[in-house]
Amino acid sequence: MKEPDRKLLEVLVCPQTRSPLRYDRERQELISDSARLAYPVRDGVPIMLIDEARELGAEE
Amino acid sequence: MRKRRAARTFHDAAFLHHRAAADLADRLEAIPRPFKRALAIGGSGVFLTELALRPGLKARIESVVNADLHTGDVLIDLDRLPFQDGSFDLIVSPLLLHWVNDLPGVLIQLRRALKPDGLLLASLFGGQTLHELRTSLIEAEAELTGGAGLRVAPFAHLQDVAHLLQRAGFALPAADRDLITVRYAEPMRLLADLRSMGETAAFAQRSSRGLSRRVLARTSDIYRERFSDTDGRVRATFEVLTATGWSPHESQQQPLKPGSAEARLADALGVREHKTGDKAGA
Numbered sequence: 001m002k003e004p005d006r007k008l009l010e011v012l013v014c015p016q017t018r019s020p021l022r023y024d025r026e027r028q029e030l031i032s033d034s035a036r037l038a039y040p041v042r043d044g045v046p047i048m049l050i051d052e053a054r055e056l057g058a059e060e
Numbered sequence: 061m062r063k064r065r066a067a068r069t070f071h072d073a074a075f076l077h078h079r080a081a082a083d084l085a086d087r088l089e090a091i092p093r094p095f096k097r098a099l100a101i102g103g104s105g106v107f108l109t110e111l112a113l114r115p116g117l118k119a120r121i122e123s124v125v126n127a128d129l130h131t132g133d134v135l136i137d138l139d140r141l142p143f144q145d146g147s148f149d150l151i152v153s154p155l156l157l158h159w160v161n162d163l164p165g166v167l168i169q170l171r172r173a174l175k176p177d178g179l180l181l182a183s184l185f186g187g188q189t190l191h192e193l194r195t196s197l198i199e200a201e202a203e204l205t206g207g208a209g210l211r212v213a214p215f216a217h218l219q220d221v222a223h224l225l226q227r228a229g230f231a232l233p234a235a236d237r238d239l240i241t242v243r244y245a246e247p248m249r250l251l252a253d254l255r256s257m258g259e260t261a262a263f264a265q266r267s268s269r270g271l272s273r274r275v276l277a278r279t280s281d282i283y284r285e286r287f288s289d290t291d292g293r294v295r296a297t298f299e300v301l302t303a304t305g306w307s308p309h310e311s312q313q314q315p316l317k318p319g320s321a322e323a324r325l326a327d328a329l330g331v332r333e334h335k336t337g338d339k340a341g342a
Contacts, residue, residue, distance in 0.1 A: 007097070008125055008133060011147035015140035047135045048142035 001028075002044030014039075015048050031056070074106065076240070076298060080154035080183045081106040083238070083302070087181060088152070089117050095150040098124045099143070099173065102156025104131055121150065138166055143173040153182035155300070158215060167228035167305075177309035180230065181302070186237055187215040188299035192287040193250065193279075200278035221303050230305025231312050238300045243293040247283040250296050 004023075012021055014032035021030040021039070029038040030046055037053040038060075039046060047053075081103055098121050100107040105126055111118045125148075126132040136142055138160050151170055160166045170180055216224070218237050225233035244250045287295050306312060326333035 005125075005133060007123065011097075011125075011144050012134070012142050013144050015137060015142040045132070045134060046142075049135055049137050050140065052135075 004041050004044045004046055008046070012046060012048065016050055029054070031060075074104075076242075076300075077103045077106045077155050078110070079240070080300060081110040083300075084152050084154055084181050084183060085110045085114055085117060087302070087304070088150075089114070091179070093120070095121045095179075097122065097148050098150040098152060099148045100124055100126045101136070101138070101151065101153045102128060103154040104128060107152050107154055141166075141169045141173060145172045146175045147173050149175045149178040151178070151180045151182070153180075155183050155185065157182055157184040157303075158186075163216060164224050164227060167224055167230070171229050171305070171307055174307035176307055177311065178307040180225075180305045180307075183300050183302045184221075185215055186221075186299035186301040187217045188239065188297055189215060191297055192283060192295060193247070196247070196279045196283040196286065197275075199282050200275050204272075204275055204278055216301065218301055221301050225303055225305040228305075229308065231308040233303075233305045235301055235303050238302070240298045240300060242296045242298065243289065244296060245293060247280040247294055250294070 003025075009021075009023055009030075012030065013019060014021055014035050014037070016037065017032060017034040019032060019034040021032055023029075023041075024031055024038070027038070028041040030041060030048075031038045032053075033056075035053075036056040037050070038056055039048055039053045041047070084107065105128070108124060108126055111121070111124070125134065127134045127136045129135065129137070134142070138156075139162060151174060153170075157163060157166065167180075170182075174180065218235055221235040222233050225235065242250075244253070283294055289295060324333065
């Protein structure tokens, strides 16, 4: 599995709320708690598009 | 979406994008300073390709993040950049910004993504681009349908770009332009080229009806009549605007404060100074 670049992860913020993101290595997602969105990371490439993000469930 | 679909055939007809990337690299070579962290946006990675050919320049740039709409290290939406303020000391963007709906807004976002004293170098198609095609289209439509629809995306003009850079908070803003003439065997080849570059949507915004075959055929005729060279080939103009701006920093040249002049302008010009309210020449 290809990991996203560490330095890149440091500068990414949520495109909707501009708040910091959590990297969920297991699920390969970047999570924006403030927007309640999870951005997919595919083959090490963060997809920072709101249209492609998954809405977080109530428990997450 | 149209842009994304075009990615597959991009490299076949990407000469303008390669040329734009080479031009931006030339400009960077003339700026003798190291860059720690660069962001390249647009052009499907052409800037990285260009950088690979220039080891001297490449050595001065520690790392490059390649961001684009459909391929790269990170996929982004230009209207909502996902970068923390002050993340980069260089942003390079060959031929992309003519796509954005809100150029002033995008420029502000790019300036914020720069560290103080960071550099933006971006090229985009300007208002003279494909004027031959647009004239032919409008005339063909007017002839055949009795009215010309507005199909042409509003392109920025040179003076707009410098002004927008300044309004977006860039220091030492500058814009210049380059007119490139490309010659085609016939107008339809130009359209095919635009399609493979993914640029048709940016040049000719389709109404829901689209263009009929009749209008296209007439456009092609008018184009040939009006914009051919003696050897029968047709000309297509591309205007490339290049925008340069720096994120403000105290080390840069600063304008003087109003009233800080030590000599009177009137003395320098050898004329009589008029009080406010006097009419010049009265």
